[in-house]
Amino acid sequence: MLMWTVKEVVLGVSTLFVSVELISWFFYRWRPKRTINEVHFFPSKEVCVEHIFSPSLLDLCSCPLPHGIETSFSRLLRHILSASSSLDLCIFAFSNMILCRAILKLHHRGVIVRVLSDKDYIAITGSQIGILRKAGICVRCALDSVYMHHKFAVVDKRLLITGSLNWTLSAVHNNMENVIVTDEPNLMQPFIGEFNRLWEHSNKGKYLEASDLLKSVEK
Amino acid sequence: MLMWTVKEVVLGVSTLFVSVELISWFFYRWRPKRTINEVHFFPSKEVCVEHIFSPSLLDLCSCPLPHGIETSFSRLLRHILSASSSLDLCIFAFSNMILCRAILKLHHRGVIVRVLSDKDYIAITGSQIGILRKAGICVRCALDSVYMHHKFAVVDKRLLITGSLNWTLSAVHNNMENVIVTDEPNLMQPFIGEFNRLWEHSNKGKYLEASDLLKSVEK
Numbered sequence: 001m002l003m004w005t006v007k008e009v010v011l012g013v014s015t016l017f018v019s020v021e022l023i024s025w026f027f028y029r030w031r032p033k034r035t036i037n038e039v040h041f042f043p044s045k046e047v048c049v050e051h052i053f054s055p056s057l058l059d060l061c062s063c064p065l066p067h068g069i070e071t072s073f074s075r076l077l078r079h080i081l082s083a084s085s086s087l088d089l090c091i092f093a094f095s096n097m098i099l100c101r102a103i104l105k106l107h108h109r110g111v112i113v114r115v116l117s118d119k120d121y122i123a124i125t126g127s128q129i130g131i132l133r134k135a136g137i138c139v140r141c142a143l144d145s146v147y148m149h150h151k152f153a154v155v156d157k158r159l160l161i162t163g164s165l166n167w168t169l170s171a172v173h174n175n176m177e178n179v180i181v182t183d184e185p186n187l188m189q190p191f192i193g194e195f196n197r198l199w200e201h202s203n204k205g206k207y208l209e210a211s212d213l214l215k216s217v218e219k
Numbered sequence: 220m221l222m223w224t225v226k227e228v229v230l231g232v233s234t235l236f237v238s239v240e241l242i243s244w245f246f247y248r249w250r251p252k253r254t255i256n257e258v259h260f261f262p263s264k265e266v267c268v269e270h271i272f273s274p275s276l277l278d279l280c281s282c283p284l285p286h287g288i289e290t291s292f293s294r295l296l297r298h299i300l301s302a303s304s305s306l307d308l309c310i311f312a313f314s315n316m317i318l319c320r321a322i323l324k325l326h327h328r329g330v331i332v333r334v335l336s337d338k339d340y341i342a343i344t345g346s347q348i349g350i351l352r353k354a355g356i357c358v359r360c361a362l363d364s365v366y367m368h369h370k371f372a373v374v375d376k377r378l379l380i381t382g383s384l385n386w387t388l389s390a391v392h393n394n395m396e397n398v399i400v401t402d403e404p405n406l407m408q409p410f411i412g413e414f415n416r417l418w419e420h421s422n423k424g425k426y427l428e429a430s431d432l433l434k435s436v437e438k
Contacts, residue, residue: 006226007229010229010233011229013233014233017233017236017240018236020240021236021240037405039405039409039410043364146394147390147395148394149396152383162397162399164311164368164369164382164383170366171366171368174364174365175364175365175366175367176366176417177368177369184256187256187258187399190258191258194258194397
C-alpha cells in the first residue's frame with residue numbers, strides 16, 4: 001500500500017513538472033516574437049534597387065548598376081517599403097530621390113504617411129519635401145528649435161528605424177553612418193511618443209505646414 | 220519486480236525534469252542581465268551638473284543654474300562617467316566643454332579612451348579634439364569618406380550610446396535630438412566591431428593622428 005502511495009506521489013510530481021515544461025514551451029512559442037535588432041553601416045555601395053520596388057524586374061532591368069546585391073541601403077529600403085498601414089518619418093534632411101520614391105509608393109498604396117522635417121532644410125537644393133507635399137502627403141516643420149535634427153522612422157507602429165543617417169544621397173553613398181532597425185518596445189515606444197508629441201504641437205501653431213513655409217520662401 | 224521497475228522509471232523521469240528545471244533556473248538567474256534600454260530626447264534644459272562630477276558638491280555649488288534636476292544631458296553624462304575600463308567614442312562634431320571635461324576625467328582615472336572623429340570637424344571653432352590630444356588621449360580621423368558622421372560611444376564594451384546627437388552645446392540645449400542607451404548585445408556588438416574596424420584602418424595609413432592633421436591645418 002505504501003509502495004503504491006510513493007509511486008503515486010512520484011507520478012504526481014513528474015506529471016506536474018511535465019505540465020510546467022509544456023506550458024512554458026507553449027508560452028515561449030506563442031508569445032509575441034521580438035526578433036528584429038539590426039544594425040546597418042554606411043557608406044552603402046550603389047547598386048540597382050529596381051527589383052525592391054518591382055520584384056519581377058530582377059532579371060529585366062538593364063541599368064549599368066550592379067544587380068542582385070544586398071546592401072545596407074537596400075535593407076533600409078525593404079524595411080521602409082514593408083509598411084502596410086502607417087509610416088511616421090522625422091527627418092532633418094531629405095533629398096534622396098529613391099527614398100522619396102519609396103514614400104510616394106507607400107502613399108499611393110494607402111499607407112498613412114506623416115512627415116516632420118526641419119524648417120531650414122525643407123527648402124535646400126534637391127529637397128524632396130516639396131514633392132511629397134504635392135503628392136498630398138502631410139509634412140510639418142518644427143519652428144521652435146535651432147534644428148529638428150532627428151533621423152528616425154516608425155513603420156506600422158511596430159518597427160523603429162533610427163541612427164545618424166540623413167535621407168540624402170551623400171549620406172547613403174559617401175558618409176560613415178549607422179542605422180538601427182529594432183522592434184524592441186522599450187526603444188520603439190518612446191520614439192512613437194516623441195513623434196506624436198511633436199506632431200500634436202503643430203495644432204498649437206508652433207509649426208507650419210511645409211506648404212505654407214514653402215510659399216513664404218517663394219515670396 | 221515489474222512494479223519496482225516502473226517506479227524506478229518514473230523516479231528517473233521526475234529526477235530528469237527536476238534537474239532541467241533547476242539548471243534552467245540557475246541559467247536564468249546567473250546569465251548576464253540585459254536591462255538597459257533607455258531613450259533620451261533633447262533639447263535638454265541647462266542645469267548644474269557639478270554634483271555628477273563631484274557628488275559631495277550637490278549642496279555646495281553656488282552657480283546660478285538650477286540644481287538637483289535630472290535631465291537628458293545629466294543622464295547621458297552619468298552613463299559616460301560610469302566607464303571604468305574603456306571608452307570608445309566615434310563622434311562627428313565635439314565642441315561641448317562639459318562632455319570634454321568628462322572624457323578628461325575618465326582619462327585621468329585610467330580609463331582607456333579612444334576617439335575617432337571627422338577630418339574637417341576636428342578643426343572647427345570650439346572643437347575640443349585638440350584639448351583631448353594635448354591631454355594624451357589618442358584621437359584618429361577618418362580621411363577616406365566625405366563625412367565620418369557617426370555619433371556613438373561604447374562604455375566598457377558593455378553599453379552602447381548612439382543617436383542623432385553631436386557632442387556640441389547647440390545640439391544638447393537647442394536642437395531636437397535623440398540618444399539611445401542600450402546593452403542589447405545584438406545592437407552593441409556591431410558597433411564594437413565597426414569601431415575596431417575603423418580604428419584598425421588607421422594602421423593602413425588611411426587615417427592620420429589628429430595631431431598630424433592639426434599641424435597641417437596650422438600650416
